[in-house]
Amino acid sequence: TTTATGYSFAKGKSLDFTFLPTGDDATIKMQYVRSASSSRGWLDYMTVNMWRQLVFTGPQMSFANPTGLAEGKVASYQLSNAGQEVSIWDVTNPVSPEKMSTNLQGNTLSFTAPFSSLRQYIAFDGTSYQSVEVVGKVDNQNLHGIKNIDYLIITHPDFMEQAMQLAQYHQTHSGLSVFVTTPALIYNEFSSGAQDVTAIRDFARMLYLNSDPGRELKYLLLFGDASFDYKDRIGGNTNFVPTWQSVPSLNIVSSIATDDYYGYLGENEGGDTADLLDIGIGRLPVSKTTQASEMVAKVIAYGQKNDLTNGPWRNTITFVADDSDGNLHMNDAENLYRLIDTTIHVVNVDKIYLDAYQQKATPSGQKAPEVNLAINKRIEKGSLIMNYSGHGGEVGWSHERTLEIADINSWRNIDKLPVFITATCEFSRYDDPTRTSAGELVILNPKGGAIGMFTTARATYASANLILNKAIFQNNIFSRTEGEYPRFGDVIRRSKLRGDANDRKFILLGDPAVRLALPELNVETTAINGNPVGSVPDTLKALSMVSISGRITDDNGVLMSDYQGVLYPTVYDKASEITTKGDETGYPQAFILRNSVIYNGKVEIKNGLFDFSFMIPKDIAYLYGKGRISYYATNLENDAHGYYEDFVVGGFSDDVAEDLEGPTIRLFMNDSTFVNGGTTNENPVLFALVEDVSGINTTGNGIGHDIVAYLSGETENTVILNDYYEALLNRQASGIVTYPFNKLNPGKHTLKLKVWDVFNNSSEASIDFLVVNSNSMTLSNLKNFPNPFADQTTFVFDHNQSGNELRVELNIFDLAGRQIRTIKQQLTPTTYQTNVVSWDGCTDAGQKISKGLYLYRLKVVNEEGASNEISSKLIFYQ
The missing domain is CATH 2.60.40.10 (Immunoglobulins)
Structure with missing residues (x-):
C-alpha cells in the first residue's frame, strides 16, 4: 500500500520476494489496495530471476549467477547434458568475448572463473546460430567528418525542409556556419542506431572538441517537439527530437525535462545536474510541418526592418507580477525593475501588478479581468520583453487566470514580438504529448505571441527563479560585445553559470541564434527651448510651447551625419505613486510608474539632426518634478534610442494663448x-x-x-x-x-x-x-471606374473579409448572356474596400469588345469556404 501526496503525481513502491514453483508454469498475482476509490496504480516493470539446474538445452543458451559475489572468490560451473562439441564463452563484454577453458567428463562440461563481479556466459554446440534480423540498408554518411560549425540544427525528417530554410537564413543574414541533421543519422554513428540521448550529446561534444581553435560549436537548435514517452506507446506521440528526462518522474519538483544535457561538453560532464553549459541551446516545439514553416517565418519577420516592425515598442520592458504570498512576486518584480533601472535606463518600464487592479468574485474563484485586458493591450502595443513573476501552470498565469490560453490564441502581434521571461512553474512544459502547454502556444502562435521564451518546463521555486531572472538581465542580454547584443543562446548559457539544479527546469523556446531587437545607435538631446543641455535644467510649464533639438550618434558620440529617418519622441510627466490593494495574503504597497504622456510625436531626421515643438497640456500634475523624454528613431536599416531627464515639469505658464475650439x-x-x-x-x-x-x-x-x-x-x-x-x-x-x-x-x-x-x-x-460575422461573407458597393470607359477600367467592392485570403472571380457578359471574359485573382485585403484587377475591354480571346452595355458578376470565396456573389453593369464606348 502506498499514498501520493503534495507535489507527487504518484508514489513508487517496489517488492522483492522468492517462491518455489510447484510446476513448469508460475502465476504471479499482484493487487493494489486503494486508499480511496479514485486511487490508481500502474505496474512499471517486473523482473524474474529463476534458478534451475545448469543443463544444456542447445543449440545455444545463456546463463549467469548473480548471487554470492565476493572479491577474490572463484566459482565452479558444471554444465550437464553437454558433449565435446559444446563451447562456453564469456560475453560480459560483447565486443571482446573470451572462450573459457573447459573440462568434459562424461556429459558434464565444467570450468572455473573469478566470482568478484557478475559475468554473462553463453554455451553453444555449433549446430545452428541465431540469425540477424535485416531491418534495412543504412546509407553512407560521415558525421565524424563535420567540423568548424557555429550552429547545429537537429530536426526530424518531417521538418527538414523548414530547418534547411532556417539554416540558409542564418548563413546569409547572421554569418553563421550551420549544419542540419536528424536524430536517426546521429544514432547511426554514435549509438549503433539505437535511440539514445547521449548520442546527441556525444555528437555535439565531438563538434565542440574537434573544431579548430575559435571555431567551436556555439549554438544548438532542437527543431521539433519532445515527449516523455521515448517508446512511442502513446497515440499521437510528439517525440520528434528527444529531450533528457530525469529518473525521478513522479514528483513535479524533482522531475526534470531538460535540453541542457546536450550542452555538457566538458570532460566527465553529464552525470549530474551541476555541470555548466558550453553551448547555447534552444528548442522550437513544432509537431506539424505547418508549425515548422510558421516558426521559420516568425524568425525571418523578427529580423526584418520596416514601418511595421520598427517602432517605439522596442523601448519598453513590461513586468507582470502575481499577488498574495506576502507580496513576494511584486517584490521580485520590483527587484528586477531596480536592476533594469541601473543597467539599461534608456528603456521605459511598464508594470502590471495584479494587486493594483480590482478583482471580482466568481463561482470559480477570484478573477481580475482588468489584468487580462492590460496584458493583452500591452502585447498589442508591443513590448521588447514581457517578464512574469508568480504562480503559473500549463494553462496560464496566476490563480486569477490573468493569462489564459484564449488570450494567447487571440494575439495578433506578429510585427511586435516580445521576448517572454516567465519565472513561474511549468508554464511551458513541452514533453507532454497529450497537451500543448500555454507557453508552447505563445511561441507557436503563427500570428503573434513571442519570438523567444526563457521559460519553465517543471515546478520551480520563486527564490531560485529570481536569481536566474536577474542573471538574464545583469551583464547579459543587454551587454554588447564588439557592438552586437548577445544571441538568445548566449543569454541562456550565461544565465546558468551557477550550475543550480533549478536552472535545468528553465529552457529556451526559440531560435538560439536570434538577437534581441534593441536599437544599436543613440539619440541625444542637444537643446531645450534653444538652451544647450548641461546648463540650468529647464522647467516645462502647463500651456507653454517647448522646442527640442537633438541628434543621432554612434557609441563614440559621433554624429551620424548621413542618417535620414524618423524620430518618435515621447515626453513623460513626472512618475506617479500607485498603491496596491492588499488582497489575499498581501498588504498595500506603493510602487512608482511613469505612465502619463505629455506628448507623442513623429519627426523627420535630416543628416542626423532633428527638432520639434509642442505645447505642454493643461492637465499635467502641477507639482514640480523630473520629467523624461524617450526617443526611438529608425531609417529602416539602423534604429536608435535614447532618453533625457535633466528637466523639470510643473507649474503654469505666464504667457498663454487663447484656444476655445476643440479638435x-x-x-x-x-x-x-x-x-x-x-x-x-x-x-x-x-x-x-x-x-x-x-x-x-x-x-x-x-x-x-x-x-x-x-x-x-x-x-x-x-x-x-x-x-x-x-x-x-x-x-x-x-x-x-x-x-x-x-x-x-x-x-x-x-x-x-x-x-x-x-x-x-x-x-x-x-x-x-x-x-456581419466573417463566416457570413457580405459584398456591397460593387462598381467600376471610370464608367463608362474607353481604354481601361478598375473594379472595386466593399466586404467584411479584411485580413482573410480571398479567391476572386470576375465574369463579364454581353446582353445576350454570353460570357466574354473571366478574370481570377487571389488576394489578402488589408482594408474593407478592395480593388480587383483592371480590364482593358478585351475578351478572353484577346478581341476588343463592341461599344455598348455589359453585365458583370463578382464571386468571392474565403479560406473557410464562405462565398457570395454580387453583380453590376458597365458601358464601353470606344
Missing part, C-alpha cells in the same frame, strides 16, 4: 474609405484622423479628459484610447487614433469618439456600422 475629428471604421452605415466583420478597427491648433491631450491626468470611444448597439463597450494616438509626421497637433475591436456581436453598432485638446476643449464624432 476636428474624421471618424471611420477600418480605413478612410469606409462609408457611414457600412459593413465590417466581427473584428473592426476604429480609425480616426484628429487635428487641433494647439495639440491633442493624451496625459490621462485630468478626470474625464481622456480620448474615449463609446460603443453601443449589439455590443456595449467603453475604451480609453490615450495610448492609441500617434502623431502625423512633422505635425505636432495632428494625428491618428486606431483601436482594434474584437469579437463584436453581429448587428448594428454606433461608435462615438471624444477627443480633448491640451486646453481641455473637447469634440465628438460618431459613426454607424453593421457587423
Whole structure:
C-alpha cells in the first residue's frame, strides 16, 4: 500500500520476494489496495530471476549467477547434458568475448572463473546460430567528418525542409556556419542506431572538441517537439527530437525535462545536474510541418526592418507580477525593475501588478479581468520583453487566470514580438504529448505571441527563479560585445553559470541564434527651448510651447551625419505613486510608474539632426518634478534610442494663448474609405484622423479628459484610447487614433469618439456600422471606374473579409448572356474596400469588345469556404 501526496503525481513502491514453483508454469498475482476509490496504480516493470539446474538445452543458451559475489572468490560451473562439441564463452563484454577453458567428463562440461563481479556466459554446440534480423540498408554518411560549425540544427525528417530554410537564413543574414541533421543519422554513428540521448550529446561534444581553435560549436537548435514517452506507446506521440528526462518522474519538483544535457561538453560532464553549459541551446516545439514553416517565418519577420516592425515598442520592458504570498512576486518584480533601472535606463518600464487592479468574485474563484485586458493591450502595443513573476501552470498565469490560453490564441502581434521571461512553474512544459502547454502556444502562435521564451518546463521555486531572472538581465542580454547584443543562446548559457539544479527546469523556446531587437545607435538631446543641455535644467510649464533639438550618434558620440529617418519622441510627466490593494495574503504597497504622456510625436531626421515643438497640456500634475523624454528613431536599416531627464515639469505658464475650439475629428471604421452605415466583420478597427491648433491631450491626468470611444448597439463597450494616438509626421497637433475591436456581436453598432485638446476643449464624432460575422461573407458597393470607359477600367467592392485570403472571380457578359471574359485573382485585403484587377475591354480571346452595355458578376470565396456573389453593369464606348 502506498499514498501520493503534495507535489507527487504518484508514489513508487517496489517488492522483492522468492517462491518455489510447484510446476513448469508460475502465476504471479499482484493487487493494489486503494486508499480511496479514485486511487490508481500502474505496474512499471517486473523482473524474474529463476534458478534451475545448469543443463544444456542447445543449440545455444545463456546463463549467469548473480548471487554470492565476493572479491577474490572463484566459482565452479558444471554444465550437464553437454558433449565435446559444446563451447562456453564469456560475453560480459560483447565486443571482446573470451572462450573459457573447459573440462568434459562424461556429459558434464565444467570450468572455473573469478566470482568478484557478475559475468554473462553463453554455451553453444555449433549446430545452428541465431540469425540477424535485416531491418534495412543504412546509407553512407560521415558525421565524424563535420567540423568548424557555429550552429547545429537537429530536426526530424518531417521538418527538414523548414530547418534547411532556417539554416540558409542564418548563413546569409547572421554569418553563421550551420549544419542540419536528424536524430536517426546521429544514432547511426554514435549509438549503433539505437535511440539514445547521449548520442546527441556525444555528437555535439565531438563538434565542440574537434573544431579548430575559435571555431567551436556555439549554438544548438532542437527543431521539433519532445515527449516523455521515448517508446512511442502513446497515440499521437510528439517525440520528434528527444529531450533528457530525469529518473525521478513522479514528483513535479524533482522531475526534470531538460535540453541542457546536450550542452555538457566538458570532460566527465553529464552525470549530474551541476555541470555548466558550453553551448547555447534552444528548442522550437513544432509537431506539424505547418508549425515548422510558421516558426521559420516568425524568425525571418523578427529580423526584418520596416514601418511595421520598427517602432517605439522596442523601448519598453513590461513586468507582470502575481499577488498574495506576502507580496513576494511584486517584490521580485520590483527587484528586477531596480536592476533594469541601473543597467539599461534608456528603456521605459511598464508594470502590471495584479494587486493594483480590482478583482471580482466568481463561482470559480477570484478573477481580475482588468489584468487580462492590460496584458493583452500591452502585447498589442508591443513590448521588447514581457517578464512574469508568480504562480503559473500549463494553462496560464496566476490563480486569477490573468493569462489564459484564449488570450494567447487571440494575439495578433506578429510585427511586435516580445521576448517572454516567465519565472513561474511549468508554464511551458513541452514533453507532454497529450497537451500543448500555454507557453508552447505563445511561441507557436503563427500570428503573434513571442519570438523567444526563457521559460519553465517543471515546478520551480520563486527564490531560485529570481536569481536566474536577474542573471538574464545583469551583464547579459543587454551587454554588447564588439557592438552586437548577445544571441538568445548566449543569454541562456550565461544565465546558468551557477550550475543550480533549478536552472535545468528553465529552457529556451526559440531560435538560439536570434538577437534581441534593441536599437544599436543613440539619440541625444542637444537643446531645450534653444538652451544647450548641461546648463540650468529647464522647467516645462502647463500651456507653454517647448522646442527640442537633438541628434543621432554612434557609441563614440559621433554624429551620424548621413542618417535620414524618423524620430518618435515621447515626453513623460513626472512618475506617479500607485498603491496596491492588499488582497489575499498581501498588504498595500506603493510602487512608482511613469505612465502619463505629455506628448507623442513623429519627426523627420535630416543628416542626423532633428527638432520639434509642442505645447505642454493643461492637465499635467502641477507639482514640480523630473520629467523624461524617450526617443526611438529608425531609417529602416539602423534604429536608435535614447532618453533625457535633466528637466523639470510643473507649474503654469505666464504667457498663454487663447484656444476655445476643440479638435476636428474624421471618424471611420477600418480605413478612410469606409462609408457611414457600412459593413465590417466581427473584428473592426476604429480609425480616426484628429487635428487641433494647439495639440491633442493624451496625459490621462485630468478626470474625464481622456480620448474615449463609446460603443453601443449589439455590443456595449467603453475604451480609453490615450495610448492609441500617434502623431502625423512633422505635425505636432495632428494625428491618428486606431483601436482594434474584437469579437463584436453581429448587428448594428454606433461608435462615438471624444477627443480633448491640451486646453481641455473637447469634440465628438460618431459613426454607424453593421457587423456581419466573417463566416457570413457580405459584398456591397460593387462598381467600376471610370464608367463608362474607353481604354481601361478598375473594379472595386466593399466586404467584411479584411485580413482573410480571398479567391476572386470576375465574369463579364454581353446582353445576350454570353460570357466574354473571366478574370481570377487571389488576394489578402488589408482594408474593407478592395480593388480587383483592371480590364482593358478585351475578351478572353484577346478581341476588343463592341461599344455598348455589359453585365458583370463578382464571386468571392474565403479560406473557410464562405462565398457570395454580387453583380453590376458597365458601358464601353470606344
